[in-house]
Amino acid sequence: AQSVTQPDIHITVSEGASLELRCNYSYGATPYLFWYVQSPGQGLQLLLKYFSGDTLVQGIKGFEAEFKRSQSSFNLRKPSVHWSDAAEYFCAVARSRGSNYKLTFGKGTLLTVNP
Amino acid sequence: ETGVTQSPTHLIKTRGQQVTLRCSSQSGHNTVSWYQQALGQGPQFIFQYYREEENGRGNFPPRFSGLQFPNYSSELNVNALELDDSALYLCASSSSGTDEKLFFGSGTQLSVL
Numbered sequence: 307a308q309s310v311t312q313p314d315i316h317i318t319v320s321e322g323a324s325l326e327l328r329c330n331y332s333y334g335a336t337p338y339l340f341w342y343v344q345s346p347g348q349g350l351q352l353l354l355k356y357f358s359g360d361t362l363v364q365g366i367k368g369f370e371a372e373f374k375r376s377q378s379s380f381n382l383r384k385p386s387v388h389w390s391d392a393a394e395y396f397c398a399v400a401r402s403r404g405s406n407y408k409l410t411f412g413k414g415t416l417l418t419v420n421p
Numbered sequence: 422e423t424g425v426t427q428s429p430t431h432l433i434k435t436r437g438q439q440v441t442l443r444c445s446s447q448s449g450h451n452t453v454s455w456y457q458q459a460l461g462q463g464p465q466f467i468f469q470y471y472r473e474e475e476n477g478r479g480n481f482p483p484r485f486s487g488l489q490f491p492n493y494s495s496e497l498n499v500n501a502l503e504l505d506d507s508a509l510y511l512c513a514s515s516s517s518g519t520d521e522k523l524f525f526g527s528g529t530q531l532s533v534l
Contacts, residue, residue, distance in 0.1 A: 310463075349425070350511065350525040396463050396464070398463075408477055409464070409466060411463030413463045414461075
């Protein structure tokens with residue numbers, strides 16, 4: 307069965323600083339990988355996804371993620387964090403693509419942004 | 422705004438009771454999935470419905486059941502509630518006509534006392 311590990315439960319950065327959130331996955335075949343963001347009291351919003359092709363994917367709100375098969379990682383990055391980025395971030399993996407995919411999520415990383 | 426609406430937003434129940442949560446999918450979406458998000462955890466897949474048929478189930482007991490209606494709205498039913506059922510329940514809809522994207526609702530916060 308697939309699994310996702312987000313090693314950092316809570317990260318604090320200063321506004322304007324760079325950000326990297328770590329994600330490691332365990333899955334035998336080609337993974338389909340996602341990053342979601344959840345603001346308090348809200349549902350999940352898709353930031354970006356990786357299915358195949360270029361291992362560096364661009365998402366919304368200035369986020370990007372890099373798929374590294376050799377490290378089983380899919381880390382999320384942003385060059386300059388804004389106060390509005392404070393939220394919880396979830397990495398997820400799916401066994402198949404298409405509208406019927408079922409996601410396995412990590413436990414999340416809570417991001418705090420200091421002014 | 423995703424177009425996926427869930428009701429109610431908050432609910433308090435007593436152990437042993439039954440609960441029904443509702444989800445209205447985004448227009449044109451024929452697939453709905455339900456996830457349970459316990460406090461401090463990531464969402465866990467409960468089950469998925471595609472064109473009114475169950476299409477996959479996670480590691481949840483049979484007292485978690487669901488329905489999808491012809492208009493693609495959906496219900497999640499939980500019988501014999503336990504304290505550990507307290508969680509945020511998220512509904513997500515999708516369609517093969519989209520770019521393979523799940524649209525999540527804001528969830529129903531269930532508290533079991």
